[in-house]
Amino acid sequence: MKRILVGIKRVVDYNVRIRVKPDGSGVATDGVKMSINPFDEIALEEALRIKERGGAEEVLVATVGPADCQQQLRTALAMGADRALHVQADGVIEPLVVARALLKLIEREQPLLVIVGKQAIDDDNGQTGQALAALWNRPQATYASKLELSGTVARVTREVDAGLETLEVDLPAVISTDLRLNEPRYVKLPDIMKAKKKPLDTFTLEALGVTPRRQLKLVKFEPPPQRQKGIRVKDPAELVAALKKKGLL
Amino acid sequence: MSAKILIVAEHDGARLNASTAKCVSCARALEGAEIVVAVCAADAAAVAAQAAQLAGVSRVLTVENPANAHALAAVLAPQLVALAGPFTHVLGPSTTFGKDLMARVAGLLDVPQISDIMAIDGPSRFRRPIYAGNAILTVELAGEGKVVGTVRTASFEAAATGGSAPIEKATVNVELPTHTRFVSVSAAKTDRPDLQTARRVISGGRALGSAEGFKILYSLADKIGAAVGASRAAVDAGYAPNEMQVGQTGKIIAPELYMAVGISGAIQHLTGIKDARTIVAINKDSEAPIFEVADFGLVGDLFQIIPEIEKLV
Numbered sequence: 001m002k003r004i005l006v007g008i009k010r011v012v013d014y015n016v017r018i019r020v021k022p023d024g025s026g027v028a029t030d031g032v033k034m035s036i037n038p039f040d041e042i043a044l045e046e047a048l049r050i051k052e053r054g055g056a057e058e059v060l061v062a063t064v065g066p067a068d069c070q071q072q073l074r075t076a077l078a079m080g081a082d083r084a085l086h087v088q089a090d091g092v093i094e095p096l097v098v099a100r101a102l103l104k105l106i107e108r109e110q111p112l113l114v115i116v117g118k119q120a121i122d123d124d125n126g127q128t129g130q131a132l133a134a135l136w137n138r139p140q141a142t143y144a145s146k147l148e149l150s151g152t153v154a155r156v157t158r159e160v161d162a163g164l165e166t167l168e169v170d171l172p173a174v175i176s177t178d179l180r181l182n183e184p185r186y187v188k189l190p191d192i193m194k195a196k197k198k199p200l201d202t203f204t205l206e207a208l209g210v211t212p213r214r215q216l217k218l219v220k221f222e223p224p225p226q227r228q229k230g231i232r233v234k235d236p237a238e239l240v241a242a243l244k245k246k247g248l249l
Numbered sequence: 250m251s252a253k254i255l256i257v258a259e260h261d262g263a264r265l266n267a268s269t270a271k272c273v274s275c276a277r278a279l280e281g282a283e284i285v286v287a288v289c290a291a292d293a294a295a296v297a298a299q300a301a302q303l304a305g306v307s308r309v310l311t312v313e314n315p316a317n318a319h320a321l322a323a324v325l326a327p328q329l330v331a332l333a334g335p336f337t338h339v340l341g342p343s344t345t346f347g348k349d350l351m352a353r354v355a356g357l358l359d360v361p362q363i364s365d366i367m368a369i370d371g372p373s374r375f376r377r378p379i380y381a382g383n384a385i386l387t388v389e390l391a392g393e394g395k396v397v398g399t400v401r402t403a404s405f406e407a408a409a410t411g412g413s414a415p416i417e418k419a420t421v422n423v424e425l426p427t428h429t430r431f432v433s434v435s436a437a438k439t440d441r442p443d444l445q446t447a448r449r450v451i452s453g454g455r456a457l458g459s460a461e462g463f464k465i466l467y468s469l470a471d472k473i474g475a476a477v478g479a480s481r482a483a484v485d486a487g488y489a490p491n492e493m494q495v496g497q498t499g500k501i502i503a504p505e506l507y508m509a510v511g512i513s514g515a516i517q518h519l520t521g522i523k524d525a526r527t528i529v530a531i532n533k534d535s536e537a538p539i540f541e542v543a544d545f546g547l548v549g550d551l552f553q554i555i556p557e558i559e560k561l562v
Contacts, residue, residue: 123386134354143349160434163435180491218387
């Protein structure tokens with residue numbers, strides 16, 4: 001069966017104002033709204049559109065994380081994913097561990113394509129897709145803003161610093177999404193009801209044979225330095241004079 | 250044990266990207282580190298010569314292969330892994346080139362990666378922004394061994410030139426994949442300074458109203474020698490191409506002067522400009538969050554203000 005596997009992460013919602021805990025041990029997440037990482041939502045939307053066009057038969061959504069992540073998996077099922085895979089893991093899970101867990105799921109499910117977000121908006125690491133492609137020894141096309149499948153290849157337009165780059169990759173491959181790939185759909189109420197009946201399988205890292213290795217110590221979290229609030233100028237002349245005085249013009 | 254740092258050069262086949270000189274500055278923060286720059290190219294001579302001039306570089310390694318004509322992460326990564334053996338740190342810039350490549354290198358090496366290094370506090374201790382720059386994380390390697398990193402270029406000055414490091418040809422015996430093929434790259438030709446290295450940047454937001462509206466920014470930029478950027482909203486609306494986007498998911502920049510024109514100042518945008526020396530905000534909404542971070546704020550109609558500024562400079 002032609003499958004697409006989408007990796008998602010549960011993160012603090014992008015509208016939440018981030019506060020560092022006073023003791024520097026982390027970022028406050030108690031009682032904070034959690035969501036699917038926005039880039040991963042785009043990844044899922046792209047997979048659903050490929051399936052709707054007839055390019056795939058099944059969309060799987062997978063995550064690695066604590067029990068609460070099932071909320072986001074249910075949301076993904078409500079968006080239209082056919083099946084969810086939850087790899088249970090608590091505490092900090094480093095990108096290489098996530099990549100290894102996803103690789104185990106790939107070995108079980110043999111997807112044609114894996115789509116993930118280019119980065120998660122919490123730790124901003126931006127590593128999982130590339131690490132997975134490396135471990136899987138398959139192509140990667142990161143920062144996709146356009147994706148076309150034909151037969152055994154994908155043609156991917158990537159948003160790079162120079163502009164737009166187009167790559168052709170053999171399938172299976174890992175694609176990571178940028179913001180302009182698509183606009184994810186909204187979930188409708190009847191679909192939320194339907195999603196409750198869709199299959200959600202759980203695994204442990206141990207059962208998959210993945211060691212939850214911690215290679216990094218998170219020493220401390222600090223709020224960023226604040227910029228001093230500046231002054232208001234009344235007109236362009238005052239602005240230009242001020243900038244000239246500072247040697248900026 | 251002193252650090253041995255391999256820096257992956259970013260280039261277009263002819264010119265070394267300024268991001269590489271910033272990586273060298275980051276590496277120099279480790280006292281006594283041996284700094285080696287790797288240039289993977291089809292023909293590495295010109296780029297290697299530029300890398301050899303960066304102050305602090307002790308050697309330049311070239312890996313020449315026709316397959317390196319375009320920077321494909323899947324092709325470059327195994328070559329860098331072959332070079333990485335003796336090094337304690339393998340660094341690349343946190344640009345789309347480096348972010349794409351380095352995490353693949355880390356995956357192949359099976360070592361951790363520190364993304365967006367903004368400071369090196371020691372051989373195994375780094376600081377990096379998380380949550381779109383809303384928190385700064387100090388992270389330490391839990392064990393011994395190699396680490397891969399991407400360097401947040403806005404946090405470092407470019408290393409000076411004037412050095413003359415030896416250039417050596419390296420041979421790597423690895424099979425390169427053919428499963429990933431370059432097709433094309435499209436970029437608008439511009440005579441304006443490069444957005445990532447420009448001393449002055451003028452960025453426009455959705456308030457510019459159209460691609461046509463951006464022309465007043467181009468005109469002012471050309472008069473003062475500035476690069477032009479854009480907010481995500483302006484790029485999404487099609488007023489400016491994606492390579493002009495400044496912010497968390499676009500370019501992170503640190504110019505001496507940043508002028509935000511008709512940009513409200515979403516946190517994702519502010520992430521991209523917080524290292525600018527001086528920020529000017531021009532917006533008709535006096536409550537716009539951009540004014541919270543601006544050194545100089547001017548409330549009013551940008552379509553009147555920008556041409557007036559152009560006349561005054």
